[in-house]
Amino acid sequence: MNTSGQAGVDVPKVKLTKENFKQGLRIFRFVLPYKGAFIAGLLLLLLSSASTMVMPKILSYLVAIANHQTDTLPSYLPKTVTGIALVLFGVVVLQGFFSFGRIFFFTRVSEFTVRDIRRTLYKKLVTLPIPFFEQRRVGEITSRLTADVTTIQETFSLTIAEFLRQILTLLAGVAFIMWNSWQLSLFMLATFPPLVLLALLFGRSIRTFSKQTQDELAKTNVVLEETMQGINSVKAFTSEQHEVSRYGAGLNRAVQLALKSGMYRGAFVSFIIVAVFGGIFLVLWRGATFVELPVSDSRHLELKDLIEFILYTVFIGASVGGLGEMYGKIQSSLGASERILEILDETSEPVHQPRPAGAAPLQVRGEIDYQNVQFRYPTRPDLAVLKDISFHIKAGEKVALVGPSGAGKSTIVQLLMHLYPLSSGSISVDGRNIDDLDLTELRQHIGIVPQETLLFGGTIGENILYGRPGASEADVVDAARRANAWQFIQSFPEGLDTVVGERGIKLSGGQRQRIAIARAILKNPAILLLDEATSALDSESEKLVQQAMDELMQNRTSIIIAHRLSTIRKVDKILVIDGGRIVEQGSHEELSNDDNGLYANLLKLQFELT
Numbered sequence: 001m002n003t004s005g006q007a008g009v010d011v012p013k014v015k016l017t018k019e020n021f022k023q024g025l026r027i028f029r030f031v032l033p034y035k036g037a038f039i040a041g042l043l044l045l046l047l048s049s050a051s052t053m054v055m056p057k058i059l060s061y062l063v064a065i066a067n068h069q070t071d072t073l074p075s076y077l078p079k080t081v082t083g084i085a086l087v088l089f090g091v092v093v094l095q096g097f098f099s100f101g102r103i104f105f106f107t108r109v110s111e112f113t114v115r116d117i118r119r120t121l122y123k124k125l126v127t128l129p130i131p132f133f134e135q136r137r138v139g140e141i142t143s144r145l146t147a148d149v150t151t152i153q154e155t156f157s158l159t160i161a162e163f164l165r166q167i168l169t170l171l172a173g174v175a176f177i178m179w180n181s182w183q184l185s186l187f188m189l190a191t192f193p194p195l196v197l198l199a200l201l202f203g204r205s206i207r208t209f210s211k212q213t214q215d216e217l218a219k220t221n222v223v224l225e226e227t228m229q230g231i232n233s234v235k236a237f238t239s240e241q242h243e244v245s246r247y248g249a250g251l252n253r254a255v256q257l258a259l260k261s262g263m264y265r266g267a268f269v270s271f272i273i274v275a276v277f278g279g280i281f282l283v284l285w286r287g288a289t290f291v292e293l294p295v296s297d298s299r300h301l302e303l304k305d306l307i308e309f310i311l312y313t314v315f316i317g318a319s320v321g322g323l324g325e326m327y328g329k330i331q332s333s334l335g336a337s338e339r340i341l342e343i344l345d346e347t348s349e350p351v352h353q354p355r356p357a358g359a360a361p362l363q364v365r366g367e368i369d370y371q372n373v374q375f376r377y378p379t380r381p382d383l384a385v386l387k388d389i390s391f392h393i394k395a396g397e398k399v400a401l402v403g404p405s406g407a408g409k410s411t412i413v414q415l416l417m418h419l420y421p422l423s424s425g426s427i428s429v430d431g432r433n434i435d436d437l438d439l440t441e442l443r444q445h446i447g448i449v450p451q452e453t454l455l456f457g458g459t460i461g462e463n464i465l466y467g468r469p470g471a472s473e474a475d476v477v478d479a480a481r482r483a484n485a486w487q488f489i490q491s492f493p494e495g496l497d498t499v500v501g502e503r504g505i506k507l508s509g510g511q512r513q514r515i516a517i518a519r520a521i522l523k524n525p526a527i528l529l530l531d532e533a534t535s536a537l538d539s540e541s542e543k544l545v546q547q548a549m550d551e552l553m554q555n556r557t558s559i560i561i562a563h564r565l566s567t568i569r570k571v572d573k574i575l576v577i578d579g580g581r582i583v584e585q586g587s588h589e590e591l592s593n594d595d596n597g598l599y600a601n602l603l604k605l606q607f608e609l610t
């Protein structure tokens with residue numbers, strides 16, 4: 001029974017069926033560019049296996065010469081012990097050479113292939129639409145690029161080679177022993193099935209336990225990830241001890257399971273030892289009785305043949321044992337490639353498409369029109385977030401969206417960037433439906449200053465440049481100045497080269513926002529989306545941010561999601577949103593005079609609060 005499906009994505013193995021084998025093989029298209037090296041590796045593998053397989057044969061000649069039985073030796077071989085020993089040494093050196101070459105070629109193939117898989121996967125990931133990311137946890141996605149790809153890498157560098165080598169060893173070994181003595185071979189092969197069966201049963205229990213251990217460990221990793229990401233909350237709620245015990249309890253469960261699995265593994269190893277040596281002794285005993293038989297008996301064996309037989313038997317046994325392990329690894333990598341291909345099969349957003357021949361770059365003046373827009377988030381299809389939104393913004397106008405939390409303001413703004421498909425209705429920019437516009441071009445004309453500015457881990461300069469990669473330093477400095485950011489940037493010893501720390505944690509909220517504004521100024525978009533920060537800044541900082549925003553909004557169509565109503569008196573139009581509808585619209589004066597209106601009430605509420 002396959003229990004793997006229930007535990008979901010963290011389960012590394014899949015059942016081998018023809019279908020998923022075929023699916024998994026699709027990952028091989030990444031090997032195609034390196035097929036030359038792959039074939040060279042395979043040839044060397046064949047040669048190294050062949051040189052291993054002739055060793056027992058040569059060893060048996062050594063025994064024959066030592067026993068003065070040179071008449072059975074092929075004529076091209078030396079007839080002295082030293083001569084044969086030298087041949088043996090030569091074969092070993094060749095074998096070393098072949099193995100080196102095999103590893104050399106397979107490493108190249110696997111490293112390049114894995115680089116290509118990672119690159120393709122990453123490219124795919126960044127071009128996937130937002131709902132994809134909302135349906136999955138970040139840890140799950142990263143493990144596709146790390147754990148799963150590593151599994152596949154091992155397959156390309158080792159598993160395939162080992163698997164083939166063991167099959168070759170098995171086939172050649174059986175052929176050799178059959179040639180040597182079919183009676184003894186049949187006896188030997190009869191001991192195999194019961195041993196293999198027992199080994200399989202054991203292996204299955206061990207796998208179940210180690211899978212459960214891994215699952216438990218994965219759960220503890222979730223605790224680790226969550227608490228590291230939200231370490232501020234852990235401290236603020238003084239829940240350090242609670243988290244430590246939560247993590248500890250998970251670890252204990254994992255250890256309990258690992259111990260159980262260890263018991264089985266121990267038993268398995270001792271079973272294997274007994275079985276392997278028992279099996280060899282059994283064959284040795286049976287073979288010795290054949291050696292004892294008179295030469296006239298058809299079952300009679302020479303001593304050298306018995307030694308050869310035993311050596312091949314050891315090879316066969318080792319390859320059968322190895323095949324089980326390889327089978328497990330192949331299952332894991334099929335699972336891994338299935339999950340990788342699943343992502344590669346997702347449909348990307350059509351970004352960075354080549355412009356049709358003769359088409360001019362998109363020019364945007366900034367006129368925006370929403371017509372009867374209805375919307376549900378794809379991850380929450382039962383909740384109608386926007387019920388019927390229609391409004392028109394002329395190019396260069398400034399419009400504020402206000403309304404209670406959860407009313408749908410951010411959603412309205414996000415839809416303009418075409419981050420989600422609409423449920424119904426239409427949005428147009430300069431009279432053209434955004435569905436018909438090139439996504440990348442559309443987004444290039446939209447600047448956004450989000451509520452919580454997320455900076456990338458590099459320097460301040462790099463973060464501002466994100467607005468327009470390739471801009472000159474003078475432009476960056478100018479943008480920083482206009483965003484009221486230059487003063488604080490200059491006060492840092494390293495200026496623009498100051499590293500902001502992961503997610504920008506080394507900067508204050510107000511500083512981060514001004515960097516986001518500088519970024520948007522550098523981008524110089526026709527349309528600006530401003531999500532005012534809810535977290536209050538101190539009044540000095542707020543003044544600086546507000547000035548920067550005013551500078552940024554000049555000569556652009558701007559939509560401001562306003563939380564502090566005091567900041568939007570100057571806008572051309574205010575849309576009051578509630579429950580996914582526009583409930584009022586007009587200028588500040590018009591709306592504040594309507595005593596029963598929501599805007600007037602929100603104003604009163606804020607006035608009372610401040």
Ligand SMILES: Nc1ncnc2c1ncn2[C@@H]1O[C@H](COP(=O)(O)OP(=O)(O)OP(=O)(O)O)[C@@H](O)[C@H]1O
Nearest residue numbers: 134377379380385404405406407408409410411412
């Ligand atoms: N990515 C998402 N997936 C599913 N539902 C969402 C998502 N983002 C927002 N929602 C839901 O959509 C509704 C509107 O959210 P939205 O963020 O647009 O409100 P808002 O008016 O901007 O609120 P706030 O002023 O608090 O930022 C809320 O009920 C919210 O729970």
